Amino acid sequence: MKAQIYILLFGALLLASACELDNFQEPDAFFTGHIVYQGEPIPVARNQVWFELWQPGFGLSAPIDVAIAQDGSYSSRLFSGQYQLAFLPGEGPFRAPTDTIFLDLNGDEIMELEVTPYYMIRTPQFSHSGGTVSASCSLDQIITGDEAREVERVTLIINRTQFVDANSGGEGSLAQSNAADISDLSRISLSVDIPEDAKKPDQGYYFARIGVKIAGVEDMIYTQVEKVSL
Amino acid sequence: MKKHLFSISFILLFITSCTKDDALFLDRPPSSILTQEQVFSDPSVALSVLADLYNRYEDFARLDDWATVARFNIAFWSEAGRYPEFQNGGWGFGAWGIWDYGYIREINLFLERCEAATELTDAVKSRFLAEARFLRASYYFELVKRMGGVPLILEAQEYDFSGDASYLQQPRETEAAIYDFVISEAEAIKDLLPADAGSKSRATKGAALAMESRAALYAASIAKYGQNTPQVSLPGNEVGIPASRADEYYTTALNAAQSIINGDAGAYGLYNKKPDLSENFEALFYDKANNPEAIFVEDYQVGGGKVHYFTGWNQPRFGAEEEEGGRINPSLQFVQSFELLDGTYAPLPNQEGGSPIYYDNIDDIFEGRDARLAATVILPGSSFKSKPVDIWAGVVLEDGSIVTGDSRGQEKTLPGASQQVQVVGFDGPIDGLEFTAQSGFYIRKYQDPTVGSGRRGTQSDVWFIRYRYAEVLLNAAEAAFELGQADLAADYLNQVRARAGITTALTGADVDFDRIYHERYVELAFEGLHFFDLKRWRLAHIILDGNPISESEVTQDIGVATKRETQPYSIWPYKYHNPGDPNDGKWLYKILRLSRVTGADRFQLGNYYSEISQNVLNNNPRLVRNPNQ
Numbered sequence: 001m002k003a004q005i006y007i008l009l010f011g012a013l014l015l016a017s018a019c020e021l022d023n024f025q026e027p028d029a030f031f032t033g034h035i036v037y038q039g040e041p042i043p044v045a046r047n048q049v050w051f052e053l054w055q056p057g058f059g060l061s062a063p064i065d066v067a068i069a070q071d072g073s074y075s076s077r078l079f080s081g082q083y084q085l086a087f088l089p090g091e092g093p094f095r096a097p098t099d100t101i102f103l104d105l106n107g108d109e110i111m112e113l114e115v116t117p118y119y120m121i122r123t124p125q126f127s128h129s130g131g132t133v134s135a136s137c138s139l140d141q142i143i144t145g146d147e148a149r150e151v152e153r154v155t156l157i158i159n160r161t162q163f164v165d166a167n168s169g170g171e172g173s174l175a176q177s178n179a180a181d182i183s184d185l186s187r188i189s190l191s192v193d194i195p196e197d198a199k200k201p202d203q204g205y206y207f208a209r210i211g212v213k214i215a216g217v218e219d220m221i222y223t224q225v226e227k228v229s230l
Numbered sequence: 231m232k233k234h235l236f237s238i239s240f241i242l243l244f245i246t247s248c249t250k251d252d253a254l255f256l257d258r259p260p261s262s263i264l265t266q267e268q269v270f271s272d273p274s275v276a277l278s279v280l281a282d283l284y285n286r287y288e289d290f291a292r293l294d295d296w297a298t299v300a301r302f303n304i305a306f307w308s309e310a311g312r313y314p315e316f317q318n319g320g321w322g323f324g325a326w327g328i329w330d331y332g333y334i335r336e337i338n339l340f341l342e343r344c345e346a347a348t349e350l351t352d353a354v355k356s357r358f359l360a361e362a363r364f365l366r367a368s369y370y371f372e373l374v375k376r377m378g379g380v381p382l383i384l385e386a387q388e389y390d391f392s393g394d395a396s397y398l399q400q401p402r403e404t405e406a407a408i409y410d411f412v413i414s415e416a417e418a419i420k421d422l423l424p425a426d427a428g429s430k431s432r433a434t435k436g437a438a439l440a441m442e443s444r445a446a447l448y449a450a451s452i453a454k455y456g457q458n459t460p461q462v463s464l465p466g467n468e469v470g471i472p473a474s475r476a477d478e479y480y481t482t483a484l485n486a487a488q489s490i491i492n493g494d495a496g497a498y499g500l501y502n503k504k505p506d507l508s509e510n511f512e513a514l515f516y517d518k519a520n521n522p523e524a525i526f527v528e529d530y531q532v533g534g535g536k537v538h539y540f541t542g543w544n545q546p547r548f549g550a551e552e553e554e555g556g557r558i559n560p561s562l563q564f565v566q567s568f569e570l571l572d573g574t575y576a577p578l579p580n581q582e583g584g585s586p587i588y589y590d591n592i593d594d595i596f597e598g599r600d601a602r603l604a605a606t607v608i609l610p611g612s613s614f615k616s617k618p619v620d621i622w623a624g625v626v627l628e629d630g631s632i633v634t635g636d637s638r639g640q641e642k643t644l645p646g647a648s649q650q651v652q653v654v655g656f657d658g659p660i661d662g663l664e665f666t667a668q669s670g671f672y673i674r675k676y677q678d679p680t681v682g683s684g685r686r687g688t689q690s691d692v693w694f695i696r697y698r699y700a701e702v703l704l705n706a707a708e709a710a711f712e713l714g715q716a717d718l719a720a721d722y723l724n725q726v727r728a729r730a731g732i733t734t735a736l737t738g739a740d741v742d743f744d745r746i747y748h749e750r751y752v753e754l755a756f757e758g759l760h761f762f763d764l765k766r767w768r769l770a771h772i773i774l775d776g777n778p779i780s781e782s783e784v785t786q787d788i789g790v791a792t793k794r795e796t797q798p799y800s801i802w803p804y805k806y807h808n809p810g811d812p813n814d815g816k817w818l819y820k821i822l823r824l825s826r827v828t829g830a831d832r833f834q835l836g837n838y839y840s841e842i843s844q845n846v847l848n849n850n851p852r853l854v855r856n857p858n859q
Contacts, residue, residue, distance in 0.1 A: 061851070062847070062848065088857075088859075090835070090857075091858070166776065166777065167320075168319040168776075168832075171829075173778075176778075218834060
């Protein structure tokens with residue numbers, strides 16, 4: 001009887017004490033926000049545009065890559081501390097701030113990162129009729145003058161899931177089609193046929209968005225994903 | 231007392247027995263380890279150390295790893311476990327990265343020890359040293375192609391155990407500096423190496439010059455075409471070569487190539503031993519006896535302990551020597567890019583105005599093309615090891631419907647018949663069935679026609695040619711073209727094209743960038759060179775842009791350098807069945823994209839130079855990261 005009590009007591013002590021020593025503090029700060037132009041988030045392709053966070057003061061220095069989500073938002077779970085935020089040169093369909101941004105994280109932080117895109121896609125409209133998804137939009141050139149860049153193509157992309165982009169193969173694109181005529185950037189119309197695939201179940205909706213490829217810029221700028229009901 | 235006596239004598243035994251024999255018994259030379267002096271006093275032992283260094287030569291394409299020769303959608307991979315390669319969207323930034331400074335250190339050690347050796351004759355020593363320098367330059371060349379400028383370590387570094395290793399950390403050189411090193415090493419060793427065209431697997435003057443010409447050409451095109459992608463550069467020029475140096479490099483490339491062409495390095499020339507041009511081009515790769523074309527090779531020997539299974543992996547499945555084969559299936563785009571014999575481009579004519587074209591024989595559709603086509607690709611209707619292949623996808627009925635099977639050589643009863651007949655070839659193609667010719671083709675280049683080469687127990691000893699004379703000609707042609715000597719370029723191109731049976735010679739006015747691109751594409755396919763062509767011309771992100779290829783697009787723009795290559799397409803032969811119709815029993819062809827090809831490859835700007843791993847960066851903070859990663 002006595003022995004049992006001791007065992008129980010010992011076990012309880014072990015449980016209560018053992019963990020304290022090797023327990024690390026968990027990351028305590030959420031660093032979230034959007035990349036924006038004049039307050040409007042800039043949608044991009046999933047996992048293809050990112051910026052880097054560097055935390056100086058530790059032995060080895062490696063960047064923390066923060067990927068930007070489809071809707072232009074980002075989120076990173078970090079330890080409180082001092083960070084430096086930098087965009088890689090040429091990253092994203094926009095001109096990013098070239099200066100390093102210094103961050104002093106202390107608990108959750110929301111930050112809207114202001115960038116200047118080459119173009120903005122305005123008034124996107126999506127519709128469906130007879131197995132074809134149609135869309136229209138206009139492009140607003142933001143960067144003009146010496147650094148202006150041409151539009152290479154405008155693409156309408158559809159997918160069965162809400163992940164839609166032109167460059168991640170079947171994961172992001174069920175079908176896509178380029179605008180035939182982009183001479184008038186104020187009025188661009190596109191359409192893409194929904195491919196038939198007997199192996200996949202019917203579904204009454206598709207997700208669509210428009211992407212713009214700018215000449216000499218790797219990443220495309222998109223509209224927000226739109227659910228198109230059939 | 232008796233007890234004590236025993237103890238004393240035992241102790242005595244202990245004390246005496248060991249002391250006397252100590253030196254003789256315990257101090258023996260090890261029989262399994264050779265000392266440095268022993269190694270470097272005997273030329274044949276030193277050579278075996280060098281042989282180990284040769285064996286670790288880095289190749290982008292290797293015959294003992296079949297997939298490496300057929301990357302970037304030049305072929306479909308007919309192996310179930312490899313389909314995901316055609317379902318994803320591209321490559322990680324770390325892909326193709328190498329960083330083996332252990333190898334460089336061992337070459338440096340060899341150089342230092344061989345230099346210090348006193349027992350070797352001067353002639354032997356100077357050749358060994360030159361060979362090791364060739365290997366070191368080759369590895370730096372491989373590094374700079376994949377990683378950009380890297381630290382240039384030319385001595386075996388030693389750690390002094392002081393606790394501070396920072397003096398060992400070297401920064402990256404500029405990309406140009408590494409190319410300059412490769413070129414200057416080649417210049418320095420070319421006359422120390424034998425000018426012997428008969429020596430293929432050891433470094434020769436020809437090998438040094440061929441390396442020099444290739445390296446200078448790559449550097450030149452990065453200088454020239456790197457301007458198209460200003461994002462792919464670093465401020466310290468660790469990546470990127472100033473455009474002003476292009477002409478200088480092109481001149482170096484042309485001069486080095488011309489040294490070989492003029493015969494300075496020995497009797498090299500195009501392989502032209504067989505009257506049948508296709509057979510000739512095929513034999514170029516497996517004929518190891520007096521082959522004037524091969525300059526530097528990775529050699530194998532059946533029975534000698536060094537073999538590869540390339541033929542086993544890729545032999546036609548029907549009649550294969552093992553229950554496998556057929557893995558590399560060259561794409562429709564690749565096959566149709568071979569010119570007609572008059573030097574014009576044409577898609578494979580499979581339909582006219584929407585209705586199919588019927589052919590009497592299954593291989594008629596490929597008639598009148600560049601002889602290299604039949605030598606590089608196993609076409610339907612051709613044979614391998616004298617066994618005909620059986621590639622046809624099914625039977626087309628009068629109403630256009632298709633009868634086919636889902637296993638090789640399946641039999642079914644056709645409408646209106648009473649007996650079962652075969653409705654699909656024993657080599658397929660069957661969509662999704664591995665080892666069948668899913669694109670409609672198998673690879674022929676580098677397949678070994680010897681009996682037993684496709685058996686696991688025997689395997690093949692066809693060599694892998696790292697440098698060959700035709701590439702030197704094409705290097706010279708490209709360099710001449712870029713230097714404004716179009717007539718000279720046409721002359722070099724025509725030598726290669728004449729061997730392929732193309733009857734119309736090019737003139738200087740015909741030579742443009744697309745011609746140079748095309749000739750390298752078809753001549754040097756499956757040799758591990760196409761990828762670096764795409765990189766140095768900064769074309770990779772254009773033709774691998776992540777967009778799927780539509781069926782109407784696939785037959786357009788043949789021979790244009792910027793033609794999309796994101797997905798492999800197939801073309802399948804069918805037999806027409808319509809008794810009483812004049813076309814009954816004839817063949818027609820259908821173009822399709824396999825159901826397993828769902829992704830479209832995208833080459834990102836960050837893929838141009840492979841990522842230096844974080845581990846390496848941690849160990850050496852002086853290294854800068856590659857662009858766009």
